[in-house]
Amino acid sequence: MAYTLIDTVTTPNPTIDSNQRKLVETTLGTIVLFSRVEGAVGIDIKYKISTDGGTTWSSWNAALAVGDVADNPGDFDIYIDTNNDILLTWSVSTGASIKYRKLTYSGGSWSNGTIYTVRTGNAKIPCITRRANGDIWIGANHSSTNKVWAWDSVDEGVNWVKRAETATASNPNLTDIIPKGSDIWFIVRDGAELVILKWSGSWASDVITNTLPVSNGTVNVLKVSDSEIYIATNTASGIVLYTYNGSSWDAGTAISDNVNDTQPSLGTSQTYVAIVWKDYDGSNYNVAYKTNSAGSWGAQVNLTDDAVEDTRIAAIESSASGKIYTVWTRINSYDIVFDSAIISATNQLSPIFQFAGVDRHALIPNPEFQWKSIYENKFCPNLINFEYKWDIPTINVSTSPITVYGCLYGYSIFMKDTGSAGSTILNIYAAGVLKKTVTIAAANSEYSDIYYFGMTDELKTLDELTVKVIQVAENSSLLKVNIYQMSFPFKIEPLFVGNLKDGSLVTGTDYNLIVSSADYWVIEFNQPIKSISSVEALGINTDIVSFTPTLENGLFKNSRIKINTYSALALSKFTIILQDTLGQSQSFNININHSKYASVFPPYVTSTSLTVLSILNIESYRYSFDEISWSATSSPINNTLDIDFSSQSEGNIVLYMQYSNGSIVYSESIPIAYYTSTLNSNVIFGKNVLELDYSDEVPIDKIEVYYDGNLADTINPTSFTGFDTLVKDESERTLQMSLGTVYYKNNAYAYSSSVYSLLANVAVSPYWLALFCFNTSTNSFEWVEVYSDLMGTIQNLPSYLLIIHKVFYSTYTVLDTPDIRFPGTVLFNGIDERQEPPKIAISTEGSHDVSVKVYDIAGRVLTFEGETIETLFTNYYTLVVTDALSNIIKPGQIHFETDLTYTITREDRI
Known part of the structure; x- marks a missing residue:
């Protein structure tokens, strides 16, 4: 069987008891699984979350740690309300008190509230719910004193009032608390009786049955509505289910047939009810389940073939996903196990289920909120109608061949006159498999019915659709049956690119817009996908980014690719290679608009x-x-x-x-x-040059030079932001610069922090520099490695092509100038910043009033006006070589010393 191993713990009975919730589903479709798990000291109550239907799970989150209370928690129950807040109640392991805590939901996560004491004194197996007026109710019992209790709180659990302390015959087991209208119902197994205690300001009780074994039985309750309530319990002959129809209880329906079957648990999804229990086959204990639709229970299906400790199915009253979820614990290994079932039409002989891990392609309802309506005609499958008609109904078989690729969708039935006696019975088949049996009772009236299979039927090429009329009512007339099939377009195509945020699908004003602040990105297709080979993205600097994709349910089953977001650089295109449901490889290039924020x-x-x-x-x-x-x-x-x-x-x-x-x-x-203050900059006016002194936090954008009030020149100096960290690994001979951006000619160019491997022979040359540069020809960053004569290193670089930002070098001697270093033999011990103030040539012809405007990239501007000055300074550099005795080695002089010292001096001359 396919299921998901959540964790292996050392805590016995981590998911007890079956009458208490251990799974809930949020309004956004997120599954939350609770369990007792060992903590740093003792036992904690922790939870994991899954946003993809139980395929992947988060790490454990602590809802209760031993440090929060004095004793280990025992059994516990949870309740999720319409705000997705989770109410938690538990008994301490000694049974000496009942506690409560609220977990408040916000933005996809929960925060733990204050712990309050509900009862001090022996009590255990608490259950919790909300009343219709918002009050919180908790019930508990204690078998040794044969009592059950109930408390309520009108202030979100801060204060509690005891509403009941009721004596029972023997072995009480308070199974659950449910709201019923404005009242509260407690379901209690009291000796041989199954009793409902009703609170509506005072207490009343109903006995459902009094023939149960006098033992500590297990009971579970499911409320679908005030007029549809189910109670399951173990009896001397197996699991029995009692059903309430709004006015009375039935006599019970046998679900299983062994006295050792126990721990039933009920859940619902869409129009289906499911029951899971620990089933004994004479030698082993297995997890088994059945489902019910329209009053008919399907056959038993085993989820496991090994012994189990207990099981709990989530009581989800309405789930658009069409699934039910269950969790159980293996008895020997303490493995916590999760599984899900996709529910479709149930047949007495062959219930149609597929569980997690089974390859399944189907159209499913999409419960997610969409921020913009998606144009339906682009993704909606084709609806095909097959009509069968009998003016005078007779026992008959009508078959239509199917040649399109798709799945069964639903049917509609119309009968002008249902007849005077008996009934009309139809069987509907798809590809030879019975999908639905419909019985139309005679009543001399018109009859119509519409049924949708929920797109959960297996996707395949159907051979035929068949309607069999196997019984006809007397005097019936005009029977018309329409079978609907969905077929997908011939070619698989992408529909849109969107974002997942806190479990919701978010699309923008552009259908292919992605936002880095989202949790995930998704690419939706017009039909199911079999597998994904690769997902890559092209960056604006032609960088290729590879993603690890996952396949998820979207508008259709397995039609959505989910990937993690990426923010290091802007992306312009997705390239996807996948296999369609026929196994054919397809590739797609999808242009995207990438925004860092919403x-x-x-x-x-x-x-x-x-x-x-x-x-x-x-x-x-x-x-x-x-x-x-x-x-x-x-x-x-x-x-x-x-x-x-x-x-x-x-x-x-x-x-x-x-x-x-x-x-x-x-x-x-x-x-x-x-920044709202004046930008920090200055301009030094010279005879034929202007020198800019710019030290503002905001990068410079441009400089405008005016002669006599007229714009003469616009300069866009290069500025750098980021590049704050150098990662160097001498053993691996690599350099890596952190993320950064260069502003060049009114454009921003991002660097995505790639690793640079040094040339193999770097270590043999003492004359080595590694220069981190911006190439103005390719508008990209590159590394330049130089190990020729130092004096020509920087001077001889093609400055019109490369803008040097940082210089990495070996062991050096620091001289009187900060911008020239002498290399030694150890690699890259220092960094030399090469951002120099820009010098701007100005005209010397005629007399001009010169003014300069300096702009930063935020739009601030600063204006300078001044007269030019005549004197300018020029830098001269001199290389002095000395031996070990400080003797100067003159140019051209022959010498034999190997221990030489090189000194470079700078002199400013007018």
Whole structure:
């Protein structure tokens, strides 16, 4: 059997008891699995989450640690409300008290609240729920004193009031608490009786049965609605299910047939009810299940073939996923195991199920919130209708051949007159497999029915569709059956590229827009995918980025590729190679628009107010600078958002944004450099040159030179940001520079931190430099390795092509100039910054009033005016070589010494 091993623990009975919840599903489809797990000291209550239907799971998160309370927790129960907050109650291992804690949900995670004591004194097996008015109720029991208790809280668990302390005959087992209308129902197994204690301001009780074995039995309750409630319990003949129809209980339905079958657990999904239990076959204990639709129970299916400790299926009252989930523990190894079932039409002889790990392609309902409606005609499969008609119904078989590739979707039945006696019975087959039996009772009335298979039938080339009329009511007339089939387009194609944030699908104003602040990126296709060979992306600097993709359910089963986000550089195109459901390889190039954030923010803000464009379709937004004080919620105008920075001080700040659409909130944080003061710069005027002294935090953008008030020249000096860290590995002979950006001719070019391997013969030459440069021809970064004569190293580089940013060199002697070093024999011990103030040539012809405007990339401008000066300085360098006795070795002089010292001096001459 295919299932997922969650963990192997050392804690006995980590997922007990079957009447208490251990699995819940959020409104966003996230599964949360709770268990008792060993902690740093003693036992904790922890949980894992899965956002992909149980395929992958997070690490353990502590809901309760031993350090929080004095004693280890015993059994526990959880309840999830409509806000996705989780209520947790537990008994301490000694049975001496009942505790409560609320886990508050926000942005995809939960925070632990205060622990409150519900009862001090012997009690165990607590259960928890919310009443219709919002009150929280907890029930518990204690078998040695034959009592059950109930408490309620009107202030979210801070204070508790005891509502019941009821004596029972023997061996009480309070199985669950459920809200029933405005009342509360407690289901208790009391000796031989199965009893409901009802609270509506005072207590009343109903006895469902009084023929149970007088033992400590196991019971589980499932409420689908106030008029559909199920209770399962073990009896002397196996598991029995009791059903409430809104007014009374039935006599019970046998689910299993062995006295040792125990620990039943109930769950529901869409229109189906499922039951899981520990089944004994005479030699082994297995996990088994059955499902029920329209009053008919399917055959028993075993999930395991080994002994188990216990099992709990999530009581999900409505799940758009069409799945049920279960968790159990192996009795010997303490393995915690998870499995899921996809529920479809149930047949008495062959229930149609597929479990996790089975290759399955089907169309499934999509429960996710979409921020923009996706054009349906592009992805919707083709609906094909096969009609069968009998004016006078007779026992008959009608078959239509199928030649298209698709899956069974549903049917509609119409009967003008159902007849005067008996019933009409139809069997519907797809590819020879019975899918549905329909019984139409005679009542001399018109009949119509529509049924959808939920797109959970196996995807395949169906050979034929068949309708068999196996019984006809007397005097019936005009029977019409329409069978609907979905077929996918002949060619698989991508539909859109989107973002997953906190489990929700978020698309932007552009269908192929991706945002780095999302949790994941997804690529949706128009039909299921069999497998993925590779997913790569092309960066704006022609860099290739490889991703590790996962295949997930999207608009269809296995139609969505999910990858991690990437923010080191902007991406322009996805290249995907995959195999369609026929096994044929297909490749796709998808152009994308890549934004770092969900709105277009500048890296620098120089005004107290800022208007930005949101690339998501949103209904409202708010912002904060500390995640504590938030702005008022506002509505965007033409997708533009206004941000007020007037309360902030200059420097680097973080802006927190929350975008809302319906109940979904997309949150992100954006680093902002906020400067409103005058930029820090100066210009030195010379006879035929201007020298810029620029020391502002914001990178320079351009310099404008004016003669007599007229623009004469515009210069775009190169500036660098980032590149803060050098990673060097002498054993591997590699250099790596951290991320950074160069601003060159009004464009920004990003460097993505690649590793540079040094040439093999670097160590043999003492005259070695490694230069980190920006190539103005290719607009890209590169390393240049030089080990020729030092004096010509930097002077002879093609400066019109390479802008040197950093120089890496060997052991050196520091001289009186900071920009020339002498190399030794040990690799890259230092870094020399090569950013020099730009020098700007000016005209010497005629007399001009010269002015200069300096702009930074944030848009600030500073103007300088001044007269030119006549004297300019020129740097002269002299190389002096001395031996060990400090004798100067003159140029051309013959010498035999090997221990020489090289000194370079600089002299400024007018």
